[in-house]
Amino acid sequence: MYQVEASKALLKPKLWARRSARLNVPRNVVMLGMVSMLTDVSSEMVATILPLYLVFSLGASPLALGAIDGTYRGAAALVQVASGFVSDRWRKPKEVAGAGYGISAVGKVALVAAGNTIGGIGAIVAFDRIGKGIRTAPRDALISLSSSKAGLATSFGVHRAMDSAGAMLGPLIAFGILLAAPARFDAVFVVSTLFALLGVAVLILTVQGKPKRAPREDVPAPSLRAAAGLVKDRRFALLLVAATVLSLTSVSDAMLYVGLQRKIDFAPAVFPLLYVITAVAFMGLAIPVGQLADRVGRVPVLLAGYALLFIAYGALLMSSLGYGLLVLCLLGLGGYFAATEGVLAAIAGALLPEDLQASGLGMLTTVVSIGNMLSSLVFGALWLELGLHSAVLVFGAGLALAILVAVPLLLRSQRAPLHG
Numbered sequence: 001m002y003q004v005e006a007s008k009a010l011l012k013p014k015l016w017a018r019r020s021a022r023l024n025v026p027r028n029v030v031m032l033g034m035v036s037m038l039t040d041v042s043s044e045m046v047a048t049i050l051p052l053y054l055v056f057s058l059g060a061s062p063l064a065l066g067a068i069d070g071t072y073r074g075a076a077a078l079v080q081v082a083s084g085f086v087s088d089r090w091r092k093p094k095e096v097a098g099a100g101y102g103i104s105a106v107g108k109v110a111l112v113a114a115g116n117t118i119g120g121i122g123a124i125v126a127f128d129r130i131g132k133g134i135r136t137a138p139r140d141a142l143i144s145l146s147s148s149k150a151g152l153a154t155s156f157g158v159h160r161a162m163d164s165a166g167a168m169l170g171p172l173i174a175f176g177i178l179l180a181a182p183a184r185f186d187a188v189f190v191v192s193t194l195f196a197l198l199g200v201a202v203l204i205l206t207v208q209g210k211p212k213r214a215p216r217e218d219v220p221a222p223s224l225r226a227a228a229g230l231v232k233d234r235r236f237a238l239l240l241v242a243a244t245v246l247s248l249t250s251v252s253d254a255m256l257y258v259g260l261q262r263k264i265d266f267a268p269a270v271f272p273l274l275y276v277i278t279a280v281a282f283m284g285l286a287i288p289v290g291q292l293a294d295r296v297g298r299v300p301v302l303l304a305g306y307a308l309l310f311i312a313y314g315a316l317l318m319s320s321l322g323y324g325l326l327v328l329c330l331l332g333l334g335g336y337f338a339a340t341e342g343v344l345a346a347i348a349g350a351l352l353p354e355d356l357q358a359s360g361l362g363m364l365t366t367v368v369s370i371g372n373m374l375s376s377l378v379f380g381a382l383w384l385e386l387g388l389h390s391a392v393l394v395f396g397a398g399l400a401l402a403i404l405v406a407v408p409l410l411l412r413s414q415r416a417p418l419h420g
Contacts, residue, residue: 033162038199040166084137084362093138094209100135105196137362144349146211156342157290168279171272238413247371249398281334305339
């Protein structure tokens with residue numbers, strides 16, 4: 001029922017505003033969700049066809065796919081901390097985020113000219129992800145500072161639900177274009193660019209740059225030393241370590257999807273629909289999971305989200321895989337994203353001081369991005385050298401160990417002295 005209502009809300013933005021009002025979520029969060037929804041339509045149109053294009057059209061190896069996917073996930077790490085600090089220092093999170101959205105839009109245009117070289121595509125993907133790295137920390141800081149601390153997970157849940165709505169529509173649009181014009185990847189890139197530009201326009205016209213919890217104008221802007229000093233805050237440092245450990249053993253959705261395709265051997269044209277099912281689950285679960293995290297505790301919900309990855313790992317270890325189990329696996333992935341992405345940001349937002357929100361969130365997303373990049377590279381290399389089954393066994397054991405290590409770190413981050 002919720003997914004049906006959410007799907008209607010995609011066509012009628014006011015429904016998102018009414019739902020957010022009932023959830024006590026600020027308008028600024030909803031409008032940032034609209035920006036992210038449009039941008040994610042653009043990004044996921046490209047992301048969902050890249051594995052298809054690289055593996056089935058260009059004949060890329062699992063290692064090459066891992067390198068491109070790792071770049072897609074990790075290139076943002078190059079600029080996230082810097083953009084977060086600049087946003088805090090200048091106190092212009094909207095403008096810094098807008099620059100990032102604009103760079104990503106330019107990156108989509110460049111994809112048309114990338115040709116059929118893996119190296120060229122990798123370079124353009126890196127450029128696009130740098131734009132994402134610039135925008136993520138100031139955008140999340142705007143969400144955090146626009147919300148009350150008690151409702152942070154709910155606000156991030158609303159934003160991530162709208163973001164995942166774009167992740168659902170993007171693959172559908174890409175699928176429709178390729179169905180009507182097979183192998184016309186350039187057409188996908190052009191339409192993707194149009195959505196990216198529309199997202200920039202909505203940001204400029206509707207998002208408030210000064211949220212309600214923004215630092216007062218008479219308070220000095222934070223220094224670089226103050227931002228760097230966040231890693232000395234014991235609570236935040238413990239959170240960074242836990243997030244790093246968990247990200248290092250989390251296989252990306254793109255790598256998992258390619259593995260699932262190898263198990264079932266469905267037509268490559270169906271590949272983008274895997275993202276759709278995951279995005280529908282993410283969209284349907286993000287808000288209730290965020291509310292649950294605010295009520296019962298964010299740490300247990302976060303850990304439960306990472307545990308859902310075992311469903312996907314288990315599916316890849318099976319000798320045969322039916323479509324029913326495939327759908328269950330994709331729904332589990334959606335639950336994993338719903339219980340980790342926004343909840344982790346909410347945990348950090350509650351720990352960080354108002355004047356260093358973007359800097360801290362930039363550090364957090366950076367360590368996660370680096371962990372994800374290394375994860376994709378290692379998984380791709382293991383798959384190439386040892387085979388898919390062995391690679392999944394290694395990562396499954398690693399994830400179990402990572403969760404055991406993360407539990408005390410996360411719990412101590414909630415109890416430790418603010419500075420220690």
